[in-house]
Amino acid sequence: MPKRKSAAINRRDFLRSAAAGTAALVTSPAAPSKQPLPNPRSGPPPMSPAAEVEAPSGAEVLTADRTGSDFMVDVIKSLGIEYICANPGSSFRGLHESVINYGGNKSPEFITCLHEESSVAMAHGYAKIAGKPLGVFAHGTVGLQHAAMAVYNAYCDRVPVYIIGGNIMDATKRIPPVEWAHSVQDAAAMLRDYTKWDDLPVSLTHFAESAVRAYKIAMTPPMMPVLLIVDAELQENPISSDAKMHIPSLNPALPPQGDSGSVAEAARLLVAAENPVLVFDRAARTPAGLALLIELAETLQAAVIDRAGRMNFPSRHPLNQTERGREELANADVILGLELNDFWGTIHSYRDQMERTSRPITRPDAKLIGISAATLFFKSNYQNFQRYPELDLDIAGDAEATLPSLIASVKSQLATSRKSALQNRGARLAGAHQKTLQANREAATYAWDASPISTARLCAEIWAQIKGEDWSLVSTSGFVSRWPEKLWTIDKHYHVIGYSGGYGIGYTAPAAVGAALANRAHGRLSVNIQCDGDLMYGPGVLWTAAHHRIPLLSIMHNNRAYHQEVMQVQIMADRHSRGVERAKIGTAIDDPGIDYSKLAQSMGLYAEGPIADPKELAPALERAIAVVKRGEPALLDVHTQPR
């Protein structure tokens, strides 16, 4: 490869050479000012008299046709990044301007965010629908500090996010006082524990290679956020007009597959099992993954438990035994976990009493098999890797990439003589599934007409309005007792998108907006069942949705408290026999109650509420959906039961 001419030159060198030969660019100094000195007690200060009377230091060049940040945008475009989510910051002003002007504000388009946590969480939700990252710009100091919680969520959830942080490395170039406060020696340090890779490029060529490398690393399972720290000087320094800049090609790395011998052994155990159970968590990365998981389950006629890290398995499939998973686990002789975040927690029960205890819920002779790319990547400090599971067969590899060989091996080992046994198993499971569906319906009847509205009624009313649409639930269902999984027909890969990963509150609202942004290209109806406590971490993302015309139906699950935390305080109060009457101190969100419809309206959204009568839900949903179908966000404030 021929050695390329250094493309970027520093601003001082460029200005010196430009002064010699580019007289046309030299501007005349302003005439000496005769105006009086400003009155320090009133009005804004005028331009510095000194600056206006001093002679110029030389042939100063004040403009440039092309800068490093222009090239950086070329690199970003080459990666196919469609959006940049950012709250503006001076340490990346060069990149900001290059995106909107040089790049035409198109692929990537700048999305205005009101908080860096919103920027990253939007990227989190977007990636789970789009299957690729969007970009985030942030100050290398205060911006990344704001972003940190959302980065941790994405890290735990194995989601790629592409983050560029601005910084000013050269101390002599920082304008006091703000740029000193916003500069840092090692900006990536604060996120290094929960990002997959970071770099600090010192040249544009270095940037180009690291930018492509970062994308490749982020998108190779296990996927995670990556971070580039980009110096402001590198962004803003001009590039000589004859510079030939190279952008490395992006050739994605193939996801790692499990060892073929181990996969064959896993297939042998599954085929021989009387009661195999398949537990899926973050298993289906793509629509193809969903199809493969269905094929595996149907080939084995095995019970499936969906831990809902991704959309893994149809809710109405007869082999779906999620709601009665514990019963199946207790009888299982082989348990296969695919990208299962918490294998140990899946096969144990535990109690949060004075003495914390746990016990296995599986047979002692049950064989445990795991296939996960998470086995290939560990960091020490944060403990999201969960308790150590004693697996009989631990296969390091991406589950989705390993599924074709596993299915082929199962099929090849499945003797015809087993056909009848498998059919009987499938029939048993189908019967149990039907009984569970009916039990779910009966359970939903309790508190059906209650006010505040039960979460079952809320979800049934939503389903009635969206079931005929091409819909996508872009929020987690855990806070509404998983009623969508129990009452809705969920069978497409974008129907549900899992949860936050790190259980950091404040994820849902921005992730929903990000996912809706990705759904917008497909004309899907994005639905967000939005917890009140979560929204108040960063309600400004509603404005982002309105400003960028991101269609999203948000239905407030307004239960007026951090109910999980109320329960935690109750546990302590009960343990000490002190009464629980004060458990709402520090946990309730009332007195005054927050009017979420007014909050949303103030940011340009169509909004109604509060709605506490279940009979009012259906017409309100119809009106809000009509707004969303016009391409705008809408919000309904609904007073609900706790869970």
Add this chain to the structure above:
Amino acid sequence: MKTYKFLGDLVERFVGQMRRAGFADPLRVVGFGAFIAATIVCIVALSALSGAAQTAAGQQANQSTSGNAENGRVVFEKQGCNKCHGAQGEGVGVPGQAGGVPRIASTALALPAFVQLVRSPKGQMPPFGNQKVSDAEVADVYAFLRALTPAGKPEAAAPESAKKGERLFNAYGCYECHGYQGQGSTQTGGSRLGPPRIPLSAFVSYVRAPTGQMPPYTAKAVSSEDLGEMYAFLQSIPQPAPAKSIPLLNQ
């Protein structure tokens, strides 16, 4: 004679049920002919039942109740039978209907049938095998239950007690896990409480010493009297309409 007594009870129950259903004078509403017809059907049915009951009573007389009732009470509690059936085996609700727990105090079953039921129960009850409880211990439990006085009809909760109970239910934060109407939640792990599926004694017993994730509420935190009021509130919650009658649950 016994048959006539049952018949009298039946007529009284029939008239009472009709009145509760909103009919001021059941005999006038239903019509005398229809009432007579219904009564005849009941006489026939009760004659058969009475005969069966007498046969069972005769069989019981031949069954051994020589178990140790005092030890039976210990086994009853140790095995957690009281957690569903109540401290006095009083049960709750209507057996056979969803959520009902049979009353087993002064059980009419013969000992072999009782043992068979314990070993291989039907419905929601878990089986208690030999490794959990021996035949001798089951016989002791049988003796304990046979010695109990038959419980009377459960009394309906007084409206004022139910209202107070609802206030307490909210004040003690029970709704956090169980919902404002005790509907329960799979997410919090809070069981469905309303209407109750276990007797009051079992309810109080569980609240004091729960076996799952629920924190224990000692007498210092909540009095038994308050628990009784809350139980009355839960009792006052009507059974919901069946899912098949709600269009939104049949989509």
